[in-house]
Amino acid sequence: MTTRTMYQTVGNAVAQWEADSPLCWTMQESAGDTGLSPDPIDCDLTTLISSYDESFLLALKEALISSRHHLKLTTIHSYSQQLKLLLAQVYAKGFNNNVRLRRIDTGFLAALHAAADEIPAVYLRRLKSFFQAHKDDGRLFESTLQPGDFPTLQSKRGPVGDRIHSILAKALRRSTLVHILDVVETAFEEKRIDLGRYAFIRLALNVFCRPSSYHQLTLADLRADKDPETGAINYFLAVLPAKSGVHRPQKINYGLHPEVGRLLALQRQATVERYGNLSAMSADGQGHDRLALFPALRLKADGSSWVSDYAAANHGMLSRRAFKNTYLAPIRKLANTELSFNALRHTIGTQMAMMGCSAHTIQAVLKHATTTTCAAYVDLAFQGLVDELSDALEPSFSTHFPAINGFVGVPNAIPPERRIDSVDLETARVEVTGMCGRHVACSYAPIACYACPRFIPCVEADHSINLTVVEREISFAEDRGLAMQHDVKRWKAIRNYILLVVALCKIKRGAIGLGTNEKFEDVHE
Structure with missing residues (x-):
């Protein structure tokens, strides 16, 4: 016997399920003008059928599908997963197997409060926001419930502290x-x-x-x-x-x-x-x-x-x-x-904050929709929060926060004893590439500077002069076989440090609108 396939269209997305299994469905957007068919999502509430009344689960499904009017499919997927796990966990903690809940009511909330410490805070926030969006649906919620009835775990660090903690935990x-x-x-x-x-x-x-x-x-x-x-x-x-x-x-x-x-x-x-x-x-x-x-x-x-x-x-x-x-x-x-995409983005966000970029500039570079997270980078770097980190955060900061001492501007403003000159002997080319963070530049400059935490690179310098020198050293060492492999590895590591500084300089110049012929007005931004 074949079953019927059911469809529901919401905006440019289509939900699809089999008639004999209505609590398991997929959603996918149409290709639209881009010609791209986005990822489909799969949602499944069937594991809750022994704990919750089917009318409640169908209403939950209907609400999730209709949320496509204002949510992306990926968000709907995470929403459904989090609500499903929360509902299962609350039922297991607060009810026996002889009861099938018909809706979220005061009894459910009592069990939720008792289990709140064991439920991720994001799940609790999801349920509260879901209630605020669908509180008038009697199939889902008891009519007497209020937003304040729903528990939400508040971090002692506060919202800004949580964002900073997340940044420190991931930045490389x-x-x-x-x-x-x-x-x-x-x-x-x-x-x-x-x-x-x-x-x-x-x-x-x-x-x-x-x-x-x-x-x-x-x-x-x-x-x-x-x-x-x-x-x-x-x-x-x-x-x-x-x-x-x-x-x-x-x-x-x-x-x-x-x-x-x-x-x-x-x-x-x-x-x-x-x-x-x-x-x-x-x-x-x-x-x-x-x-x-x-x-x-x-x-x-x-x-x-x-x-x-x-x-x-x-x-x-x-x-x-x-x-x-x-x-x-x-x-x-x-x-x-x-390594993660967020780790890379948190890394560059902290680097830019230490360069002196504002939250709006970081927002423009990382393409955030708002400055909320970007402001946390700036807070971390400039508003004294580094010195006020709790004992719990301090080890995380020491381990994860990327070291950078800022950037120097006009080469002529650098004291001679601290100026780092790069010279290519084959072409007789000379470039001022940075300033030493010590009182006097050491004898290992300029090549060793890129791996040194005291190095302050010059943002308008052409650091490729040192890349050229390092590439020649790599080629020289590789041509001499196995005996020089240690030198090959050392020079390649230096080359990668230079490449990172080159990337940061490019981002810095783009962030402040500095063209190739423009100059800084002072030494530090």
């Missing part, structure tokens, strides 16, 4: 970022990871986006412009921002470091060679523009299409969850660190 030290680069570079050279994963982590350490921005990148998003005067190639990447507060935001153009741009260009070429036959040519004949820049890797046995139905329907594009597992998880495993 510069030495950790260099370790990640070292490990991934070695794995790439030894062919233990492919070009796509290597290009991805180099990109992630330059633009600091959210995963949903990375997985939607296409070949058309990478652009290379040649300067007619210098012949230099400038690379740009058009990125779709996430959590912007706009339903269909415009893509944002990021300027890329030339080395990162070249890596992405190689990745684009490799993608066309490997998967070009699976995607139709673009309408204007300019190439396989719609192919994913970081595509799914697994193909069917006959090579006719991708294994993933989602990738097959979207020109090789991975879903957000699959992208994380395919591209980020291998890097995390290689580096043996709790």
Whole structure:
């Protein structure tokens, strides 16, 4: 006997379920103008059927589906998961198996208060906000309930303290970022990871986006412009921002470091060679523009299409969850660190705050919809909260907060004894690249400065002068075989420190609107 498939349309999304299993459903948005079919979500309340009346669960399902009018599908999915777990936990703590609850009432709230310490605070907030949105639905809530009846765990740190705690727990030290680069570079050279994963982590350490921005990148998003005067190639990447507060935001153009741009260009070429036959040519004949820049890797046995139905329907594009597992998880495993997209974003947020950037500037760079989290970075750096951290937070701060001493502006304003000059002997080129945080610059300058916590880089300097020197040293050591492998590793580590400073300088210049020919008015911003 076949069962009927039921559908419900809410805005541009469709909910679908089988008639004989109405508490298990999926939701998916239509492709719309973008031609992209977003990730479907799966929701399942069937595990609650022995504890709660079916009419209550159906009303809960109806409320979750209708919330698509103002919530993203991913939010609805997390909402349903959290409410389901909360309902199951409260029932297990406060009721016996002979009772099936018909709605959330005073008896339910009594059990909720008793179990509140064992329930995540976010679940409690979800239930309270759900009540405020649906309190008039008698199928869900008893009519006498008030918002104050619902418990919410208040952290002793307060909202700002919680945000700072979250930042400190995830932000990475510069030495950790260099370790990640070292490990991934070695794995790439030894062919233990492919070009796509290597290009991805180099990109992630330059633009600091959210995963949903990375997985939607296409070949058309990478652009290379040649300067007619210098012949230099400038690379740009058009990125779709996430959590912007706009339903269909415009893509944002990021300027890329030339080395990162070249890596992405190689990745684009490799993608066309490997998967070009699976995607139709673009309408204007300019190439396989719609192919994913970081595509799914697994193909069917006959090579006719991708294994993933989602990738097959979207020109090789991975879903957000699959992208994380395919591209980020291998890097995390290689580096043996709790690397995440949030960790990278918290890292750059704290770095920018220590540079002197305002919450609004950090918001503009990280593309936050509001300045709430960005203000926490500034509070952490400038409003004395570093000195007032509790004993519980202090070890976290010491472990996780990335060291940076700010940036110096006009080279002529640097005291001569503290100025760091970089010299390329082959070209006789000289560049003032920073200032020593000590009283007198040491004899190891300038190459060793990039790994030194006292180094204050010059934001308008061209630090590629030292990259060129280091690249020559790497090439020299590699040509001399196994005996010089220690030197190869040391020089590569230094190169990665320089690359991080180059990335930070680029972000700093962009944040303050400093062009290549503009100058700071004073030494420190």
